[in-house]
Amino acid sequence: MIKAHGVHKTYGAGTLEVHALNSVSIEVNEGEMVAIMGPSGCGKTTLLNCLSGLDSIDAGEVFIDDREIQTLSDDQMSDFRARFMGFVFQTFNLLPVLTAQENVEMPLLVSGVSPKEAAEKAFRQLEFIGLPDRAAHKPAELSVGQRQRVAIARALVNDPAIIWADEPTGNLDSQTENEVMDLILQLNKETKQTIMLVTHSEEVGARADRIVRMQDGEIIN
Numbered sequence: 001m002i003k004a005h006g007v008h009k010t011y012g013a014g015t016l017e018v019h020a021l022n023s024v025s026i027e028v029n030e031g032e033m034v035a036i037m038g039p040s041g042c043g044k045t046t047l048l049n050c051l052s053g054l055d056s057i058d059a060g061e062v063f064i065d066d067r068e069i070q071t072l073s074d075d076q077m078s079d080f081r082a083r084f085m086g087f088v089f090q091t092f093n094l095l096p097v098l099t100a101q102e103n104v105e106m107p108l109l110v111s112g113v114s115p116k117e118a119a120e121k122a123f124r125q126l127e128f129i130g131l132p133d134r135a136a137h138k139p140a141e142l143s144v145g146q147r148q149r150v151a152i153a154r155a156l157v158n159d160p161a162i163i164w165a166d167e168p169t170g171n172l173d174s175q176t177e178n179e180v181m182d183l184i185l186q187l188n189k190e191t192k193q194t195i196m197l198v199t200h201s202e203e204v205g206a207r208a209d210r211i212v213r214m215q216d217g218e219i220i221n
Helices: 044-052 074-084 100-110 115-128 144-156 174-191 202-206
Strands: 002-011 018-028 033-037 059-064 085-089 162-166 194-198 210-215
Touching: 002 044, 018 044, 018 059, 033 044, 033 174, 033 202, 044 059, 044 162, 044 194, 074 085, 085 144, 100 115, 100 144, 115 144, 144 162, 144 174, 162 174, 174 194, 174 202
Parallel strands: 033 194, 033 210, 085 162, 162 194
Antiparallel strands: 002 018, 002 059
8 A cells, every 4th residue: 555665754954953854765556454553753753754655755666556746736736635635633724713523524615525525425424433422612612632533534444555643642631532533443454554653652553564674864673
């Protein structure tokens, strides 16, 4: 599902250059859940962003479902992400003026789904994550764990083949972390979605199918 070879990424220029990724190669099978781990600044988030096409690469190749994403235009890449990928971030990225259901609807509306169908699909997704009674609540009216569940529902609503999650439990207490990971594992098991997540938590990493450890912009195992 995901294949990268010899990926390099450098930020800055001249004496201020930071080599964020140094000839990184990785393969992830369809339906696999992989945790990317390592110290702060080792390149975990950069790798996630480069593999998902959120960030460009300086050298190397990245294939998603046998498509070389470097050959896609910006518009093609945006469309590919919208149809094929879902994203979950540590900071949730929910729009505060919208209700939980309206936040979940957003990817559908952007993709051209009718408002009626988007509302129905979004509510079903909230039912799946166990929050149908919070559909009309805005993010400020939800607990931290509930906000992350809504963010996960938004990532899932387009039925993506791949979910990218950057520290999805980073803001959560241990009990809520376990609840969110239970949900992510349920998704992986029931829908066979490929999941790549960045985490500092050994407990979270241990629940993945495989841990990829990074150091100084390189994969070390």
